[in-house]
Amino acid sequence: MLQDPSQKYLPHQTVHLPDRQWPDRQLTHAPRWLSTDLRDGNQALAEPMDSARKLRFWEQLLKCGFKEIEVAFPSASETDFQFVRQLIEEQRIPEDVTIQVLTQARSDLIERTFAALENAKCATVHLYNATAPLFRRLVFRQSKEEIIQLAVSATRQIRALCEANPQTKWSYEYSPETFCFTEPDFALQICEAVADVWEPCAQRPMIVNLPATVEVNTPNVYADQIEYFCRHFSRRSAVCISIHPHNDRGSGVASAELALLAGAERVEGCLFGNGERTGNVCLVTLAMNLYSQGVSPQLDFSDMKQVVELVEQCNQLPVHPRHPYAGKLAFTAFSGSHQDAIKKGFTACQRSSSSLWEMPYLPVDPNDIGCSYEAVIRVNSQSGKSGAAWMLEQNHGLVLPRGLQQDFSRHVQQQTDRDGNEMTLSALWQLFRELYGPHQLAGRQLLDYRSESQGKGVLSLHARLQTEEGVMTLQGKGNGLLSAASEALKARFNIAFAIEDYHEHTLGRHSESRSAAYIRLTFAKGESRWGVGIDNDVSRASVQALLNALPLRG
Numbered sequence: 001m002l003q004d005p006s007q008k009y010l011p012h013q014t015v016h017l018p019d020r021q022w023p024d025r026q027l028t029h030a031p032r033w034l035s036t037d038l039r040d041g042n043q044a045l046a047e048p049m050d051s052a053r054k055l056r057f058w059e060q061l062l063k064c065g066f067k068e069i070e071v072a073f074p075s076a077s078e079t080d081f082q083f084v085r086q087l088i089e090e091q092r093i094p095e096d097v098t099i100q101v102l103t104q105a106r107s108d109l110i111e112r113t114f115a116a117l118e119n120a121k122c123a124t125v126h127l128y129n130a131t132a133p134l135f136r137r138l139v140f141r142q143s144k145e146e147i148i149q150l151a152v153s154a155t156r157q158i159r160a161l162c163e164a165n166p167q168t169k170w171s172y173e174y175s176p177e178t179f180c181f182t183e184p185d186f187a188l189q190i191c192e193a194v195a196d197v198w199e200p201c202a203q204r205p206m207i208v209n210l211p212a213t214v215e216v217n218t219p220n221v222y223a224d225q226i227e228y229f230c231r232h233f234s235r236r237s238a239v240c241i242s243i244h245p246h247n248d249r250g251s252g253v254a255s256a257e258l259a260l261l262a263g264a265e266r267v268e269g270c271l272f273g274n275g276e277r278t279g280n281v282c283l284v285t286l287a288m289n290l291y292s293q294g295v296s297p298q299l300d301f302s303d304m305k306q307v308v309e310l311v312e313q314c315n316q317l318p319v320h321p322r323h324p325y326a327g328k329l330a331f332t333a334f335s336g337s338h339q340d341a342i343k344k345g346f347t348a349c350q351r352s353s354s355s356l357w358e359m360p361y362l363p364v365d366p367n368d369i370g371c372s373y374e375a376v377i378r379v380n381s382q383s384g385k386s387g388a389a390w391m392l393e394q395n396h397g398l399v400l401p402r403g404l405q406q407d408f409s410r411h412v413q414q415q416t417d418r419d420g421n422e423m424t425l426s427a428l429w430q431l432f433r434e435l436y437g438p439h440q441l442a443g444r445q446l447l448d449y450r451s452e453s454q455g456k457g458v459l460s461l462h463a464r465l466q467t468e469e470g471v472m473t474l475q476g477k478g479n480g481l482l483s484a485a486s487e488a489l490k491a492r493f494n495i496a497f498a499i500e501d502y503h504e505h506t507l508g509r510h511s512e513s514r515s516a517a518y519i520r521l522t523f524a525k526g527e528s529r530w531g532v533g534i535d536n537d538v539s540r541a542s543v544q545a546l547l548n549a550l551p552l553r554g
C-alpha cells in the first residue's frame with residue numbers, strides 16, 4: 001500500500017444540499033422490492049445458473065413474496081433467452097408478479113429482448129447506459145449529448161415496440177448506470193430526456209433507477225444525491241424512483257436505507273447480497289431491518305434456513321456464518337456477559353404478559369424466522385456461568401441455583417481452557433453428570449427408604465443404599481427427612497458436613513412428574529460440594545442429591 005494514497009486516489013464529489021430533509025425522516029413502510037438475483041446476481045457467478053437452477057431460484061423468490069423479479073438479460077445468452085420463454089410459455093408467472101429484463105441501448109439487443117418477452121402478460125423493460133464522466137470518456141468515447149442520444153433513441157425504439165405489442169402490460173425502467181459518480185445535473189438531464197420520450201403516466205408506468213453501480217462514497221452522500229434528484233426531477237410524481245446499491249465499501253445496506261429516507265420508493269438487490277464484486281445490497285437484511293423495527297417488509301423469511309440452503313445451492317456460494325439474520329452464527333452468543341444478559345432476557349420474557357420483544361443482544365426473535373433457540377448460546381472458554389446453565393435449562397429442564405452455576409462454570413472453564421474447544425451440549429451434560437449426578441452415581445444408589453414420625457417434630461429414617469461394597473442400611477433421626485438422612489450418613493461414613501443450600505423444582509415441560517433437587521454441603525475444612533438428584537418423588541430426589549454431594553468415591 002502507498003504511504004500517501006492521495007497521489008493515486010481522489011475523493012469522489014459530494015452534493016451541496018445544506019437543507020437536506022432525509023436525516024429527520026424514519027422508515028415507516030416497505031419499499032417496492034425487485035430481486036435481481038437472476039440477472040445481476042447471476043451475471044456475477046463463475047458458473048451462471050442453468051435453467052433448472054434459475055427455475056428453483058424463481059420459485060423461491062415467489063415463495064418469499066417478491067412481486068417484481070428481474071429474470072434475465074435475454075440478449076446475453078441462449079439460456080437467459082430461453083428462461084424468459086419458459087416462464088411465459090409454461091405460464092409460470094403469477095398474475096400479480098411482473099418480470100423484468102435488462103438490455104443495453106443497442107438496437108439489435110433491444111429487438112432480441114422483445115422477442116424473449118413475446119406474449120408476456122406484464123413486463124418491465126430495463127434499459128441502461130453508463131453516464132459518469134470516466135465512462136463517457138473511456139468506455140463510450142462520447143460527449144454528453146451523444147450519451148443522451150444513445151438513451152433517447154433506445155427509449156424511442158422500446159416505446160415503439162411496446163406500442164406494437166399491446167397484448168402485454170408494459171412498464172419501462174431507465175438506469176443511468178454509474179449514477180453515483182455522475183454529475184447530479186447530468187443525471188437529471190439524461191433522465192428528463194428519456195422521460196420526455198416515454199411520457200410516463202398511469203398507462204405508461206416508468207421507473208427511474210439510480211444505481212450506485214460502484215459504491216464510492218459514504219451512504220449520506222448517496223442519500224443527498226437521491227434527495228437532490230427527487231427534488232429537481234420535473235416528472236417526479238409520474239415516476240417511481242428506484243435505487244440499486246452495490247456494496248464495494250461494505251455499506252450497501254446503509255446506503256439503501258438512507259436513500260429510502262431521501263425519497264426512493266423501490267430497491268433492487270439480491271438475497272444475501274450476491275452480485276458483482278462485493279455484491280448487490282442484501283434484500284434479506286433490508287427486509288429484516290424493517291421487521292425488527294415493527295414494520296412489515298411484505299416479504300416472508302419465516303423459513304430462513306431453507307432460503308439460505310436454496311440460495312447456496314443455486315449460486316454455489318456460501319452465505320457467511322455471520323451474515324445478518326441468516327448466518328448460522330447470526331443469533332449465537334459465545335461470550336459470558338452476552339449469555340448472561342440473554343438468559344435473563346428469556347426468563348423475563350417467560351414471566352411477562354407483554355408480546356413485545358425485549359431481548360438483550362438479539363434484535364429479532366430467532367423463532368420468527370424458523371430458528372430454534374438452540375444456537376443462541378454456545379459454550380467455550382469465553383463463556384461464563386450463564387451459558388452452561390442456559391444449555392442445561394433449555395435441554396434438560398434444570399434451573400441451577402446461582403451457586404451451582406458458579407461451581408459448574410469453574411469446571412467448564414477448566415475443561416475449555418485445557419482443550420481450547422467449544423463444549424457441545426453432550427460434553428457439558430457428561431461433565432455435569434460426573435460432577436453432581438443428577439441420577440444415581442455409582443456407589444451411592446438409594447434403593448428404598450421408609451420414614452416415620454416419632455412425634456414432637458422428630459422423624460426417623462430407615463434406608464437401603466447400594467454401595468460399591470454391597471447393600472448398606474442407614475438409620476437416623478432428625479427434624480425432617482434431610483436432617484434424618486444427614487445424621488444417618490454422618491454416622492455411617494464417619495464424615496462431618498452441613499447442608500448450606502437446598503433448592504428443588506419440578507421439571508416442567510421436560511417432565512411433568514419429576515422433580516430436581518440441589519444441595520450444597522460444606523465440610524470440615526470449609527470445602528463445599530454440590531449434588532443434584534432427579535426423581536419422580538421429590539423426597540427421593542433430595543436424598544439422592546444429598547448422596548451425590550458426598551465425597552464417597554475417588
Ligand SMILES: CC(=O)SCCNC(=O)CCNC(=O)[C@H](O)C(C)(C)COP(=O)(O)OP(=O)(O)OC[C@H]1O[C@@H](n2cnc3c(N)ncnc32)[C@H](O)[C@@H]1OP(=O)(O)O
Nearest residue numbers: 040043073075076077104105106128129130139140177213
Ligand atoms: C452494471 C451492470 O450490471 S450492467 C449489466 C452488465 N451485464 C452484462 O454485461 C451481462 C450480459 N452481457 C453480455 O452478455 C454481453 O456484454 C452482451 C451480449 C450484452 C454484449 O456483448 P458484446 O456485443 O460482445 O459487447 P461487449 O459486452 O463487449 O460490449 C461492449 C460494447 O458495448 C458498449 N456498451 C456497453 N454498455 C452499453 C449500453 N448500456 N448501451 C449501449 N452500448 C453499450 C460498449 O461501449 C462497447 O462498445 P464498443 O465495442 O463499440 O467499444
Ligand SMILES: CC(C)C(=O)C(=O)O
Nearest residue numbers: 128175177178211213
Ligand atoms: C444495470 C444497472 C442498474 C446495474 O446493474 C448497476 O448499475 O449496477
Ligand SMILES: [Mg+2]
Nearest residue numbers: 040213244246
Ligand atoms: Mg448492478
